[in-house]
Amino acid sequence: MIDGFSFVNKESLLPILIGGLIVFGCYFWKESTNRKHGKFIINTIVAFLTITALVLIVLKPTKEVEINDRQGLLLTEGFDEQQKDSLLLRYQGIKELNYNPNKSIGYKLDSLTGLFVLGNGIKPFDFELFKNIPLTYITAKEPYGITDFRYKKSIVLGEKLNVKGIYNKPLKGTMLILEDAGGNGLDSVQLDRIGEVGFSLEAVPKVSGEYVYLLTEKDSVGVKLKSEPIPVVIKEKEPLRVLILNNFPTFETKYLKNFLADNGHEVIVRSQLTKGKYKFEYFNTATTPVYQFTDEILNKFDIVIVDSDIYFGFGSMLKKRFEKSIRESGMGLFIQPSGFLFNLGTDTSYFKFERDSNHEVHFETFKIKLEKYPYGFKGPFSFQPIAFGTTTTVAAYKQLGLGRIATTTVQNSYQLLLDGEGEGYKWMWTKLFDKISKKKNTSVEWEAETQVPRIDAPFDFKLRTNLEEYTVLNENDDSVAMLQNSMVPMRYLGTVYPKKIGWNHLKIETDSSSQFPFYVFDSLVWKSLTSSKTIAANQKEFKSGLKHNRAVFVDRSISPILFYLLFLVGIGWLWLAPKLSTDK
């Protein structure tokens, strides 16, 4: 209160004061009726003091004092008993606290000048609570089991689901099996080494949708120990819109266009017959001839495949228009190679080439070989290689704004089809086109900040959008408050507290297509991973080393004996005084 004074029973200050005043008032009235005795004033003063003492006894006054030796010991999940005991021994009178993320602990911390944290540590979302207290985090032992785990949570159909992780101290012969949603084993690995063992498992999902894959752990004799869920969203690829421009029909183009058209892509092929006359072929699309290359027309396509003779024969205006389209709309351009391409200067051809006199290239993945032009890509920074598992780079792309330009040194790839290596052919071109195809624009992008969402725990997510006004809705269609980044206005942060285990969805109210599925885990799964992550976060947050204790001001109650004495003396006087006066 004033100057560091306060009362324990602060809340009942007023009634007690009033009560005291009434008592004093009564006394004053009683005494004033017979003030014949000369001690009225003295008595009144004594009475006042006595009643004040009484009031203070009830109110229990405190005084703020500064202390700096009051330590606390916070025990979190997975703490070591030995560590706890030695700390208790070392710091006599240390206050022991148990950490439960679901219970408030803040008020208990106020009186502590320093805090030791044992075990896996404080949940990252509670860090804010411990900001003001000097905290020493004594790391727990790294838990057994999977301590690090990464995979792509959202993939497209045809892409590999690759899960990588680290297993800490496996028992010899422990098996990890990647299982699909139904429980069919897809890939497995046996952990034979000791210590921290890295593992990597992969599989190509067969169907699209939201699935929970499983990472099952079995011991060396095949007894299932546990299964950890791996939620994956598998999306289907959208068909491409492809424009093929050729100076004259070639076999390469013929097979390429058949491959694309057979799989439902929209393909327009324009091959020149003679000056100003073209052969147009339309597959899965409306008949709209392409004569002029306006921005509007070019922006319609995801990929333009053009032979080098045509493309580099374009006037600079036209080429600029193509480049603009690549830069701004993200269109992909694939230049079909010819001898002409390799002899162009770097400025014109986008790529640097050098002669390597290799006329053949082997693809290790499919054990196939193909003819190639005797040139290789030059310079490590002028291109991005497209990996085909070959010793030299045979295909590469270059980023141009949002889009990409690619070419290859492989020729006559259709030979694969003729040799019956259809799968190899598909694989090669799929890889290439997937690298350069234009991305279908979405209005929002979601990103989970919390790696392992749990029920009733905060789930933080990031949102990037250029929508001016929007509302994010949670699973129950309640709106979620979003925090806009002050520097980058299209970035937002949000937090929800999921209420059910399993798939939860966030969505934009006006846009039903932009849903964000996230999986909320049961508290029993991924324990070692969560522990390990918490330990790491705590280590980062509370850097090691001893902290100096802070000084805290504590209201220490003033000893009531003084008030008792005062009261006793006062009462004694008030009892004795009339008697003395009457004696006189």
Place this chain on the structure above:
Amino acid sequence: MVSGKQYLMKFNRRWQLMAYLEAALIALGFGVLVYFLLNSLLSGLLAFVVGLLVVALIKQPWKLNLNRTSLYIDAHVKEASFSTGLLLLPENTLSNLAKLQRCRVSNELKKRLGTITPPNKIRQAALVMFALIAVGFAVHKLELFSKVDSILGNTSTPEEIQFVATDTVTRQTIIPKIIEQAITVYYPTYTRQGTKTSIDPNVKAVTNSRIQWVLQFDHLVSQVSMERMGETIPLTKVENTYQIEVSLIESGFYNFTFTNEDGTVFTSDLFALEAIPDNHPEVEIFGLPQYSYFDASDAKKVELQSTISDDFGISDAYIIATVSKGSGESVKFREEKLKFHEQITKGQKKIKVTRSLDLNILKMEVGDELYFYIEAFDEKEPKHNVTRSETYFAVIKDTVTELFVVEGTLGVDQMPDYFRSQRQLIIDTEKLIKDKPTIPTKEFKFRSNELGFDQKALRLKYGQFMGDESEMEEVPSEIITEASGEEENHEDGEEDLLKGYSHDHDGDNEHNLVPAQKSEEAEDPLHDYLHNHDNPEESTLFEESLKTKLRKALSIMWDAELYLRLYEPEKSLPFQYDALKLIQEIKNSARIYVHRIGFDPPPIKEESRLTGSIKDVGNFRKNKSMEVVQPFKAMEDAVARLETLISGNSIFKEKDKVLFTAAGIELARLAIENPGEYLQLLQGLKGIENNTQRTISNYKFVQKGVLSALPQTKQLPGSKMGYADEINSLFLKQLETYD
């Protein structure tokens, strides 16, 4: 006193009767218990009889005789004063006192015996009977035994086709049951399996069998049909049964459906139809190495032993032996079909056959080779299955060839051919010139002369084309003799075997540039081409210039031969080169001639040629929509749908039924190869489809199965979704500026 004894006998009969009654009661209880347990009257009766006999044997009521009766009465009736024994003795043997006592006892018994009952356990027996009946009744009511039965698998066999209503609401209605089902498999006649009748609806039979189902229902039903791999075949009604007959061509699944009187549709489980293919016969040859070698002096016999087996019977088997004679280009083949020593009777499942092959009998000589294998047929209809064994070889070693191989460092072309080509002659001549200093003169002359001969042969060969008749008859026969020196002992009818396989390399017509028969028709090869002018100069086989060229070449060849014969190969060489050049030209012109026939160019409009006008050339347009084939679309969708059903976020909707039906059809197509593997999965799918098994566990089971049945994902390009971030765009732009 007779009456006393009669009383005793009466008592004795009562006693016996009661014992029998006791036995009957217990047996009755046992019988009823058994009847309740087994639910069969017959076994109940049997149990009663058995029980009766057993209890009677234990009690042995027939052993209760008068002596025991009298002892009992003595013990229990005081008034009898232990004297009932007197009643059993003949009266005349007794003393007077005894007679008196007997009379007294007799009178006493008359009074007493009515009151006492023989010892019995009728009450206990009745209790046992009631207890047994009660237990039986309880077991019957609680159906304890039927549960045990079903565990033991003795109840209504799984073979019985069970039907389930597809509409769960109307479960209360009576489910018509099959009271009789008969599945008859008519095996193809050649298998000699006849027909087999069973009640197991999972049918396994040889391909091409006919299968007949006869079903009889206990209630009136309609629209009975069989659903088989997506097609519905109605059953025909014959009297009060339903019948269907189907040919088993390929494996698959089927189930039955019918509608009862209320219009409720019932469906059965899925059953497998497995077509077992008729296996090919198996041929095993023992004790014979793949290659046998014989010296000319050996016995040259191959003992062939073999076992041929087939699952339904062998129809025929024999050995195909091929003898090859000669080597290189002059190789000749002769094929023979050899029977085994044993007679092969059709329809045997396993036979052991032998055959000894005497190479001499096969007219094989030194250097010849024999290839043989066994061919076996089974009786499958309409086409037999054929199996061929591996090919075995028998070779008679040719010592001459071996010698030749050892000294392989000799010249390149050891084997004299029909005749050498001009190019070869040049090579040989050059070689001869080179070798001249190192070889003896005799050898040199010999070789030069030989080359001269070859040059002559070549000249004569080309002479044929010119119609040089004079030498034609004489010379070719010479050449043939030379050649036949190589291929000894042609046998009649064997010569032509080579024709199809051989390729005339050393002739002048190496690449069949000129039609082959020109040279083969030795008699008059030009017959078809001549206008029969007799004069070779007049022939129109070649154009004028060609003819002169050939004539010129022939005369140059003359000169070349001349110098070779004069042992001056150096001088001969220029002529040979000239000849080669000319022959080459002639060949080329012949080639042009052939080409001219093959190509017929369209007439060129001279007036529009090279004008550069493309006035009439238009754009070409082609529009095509490809249908993307997704053979497992429904299965994929079903997996996704099941995932939501399993998670409990959604309930089964009517439209899902269509999806699962389609998935079932797709899966069935996939499952044809090995129906056993997918039968359960298909049944699970069917269960979801017709609402008999819409449970989470079944959803999980089906999802797992379908996922594993789906083929690997194909690699196909496509565009992904992405968000174009402004910051990223700015970053990329900056990056490019500093690139």
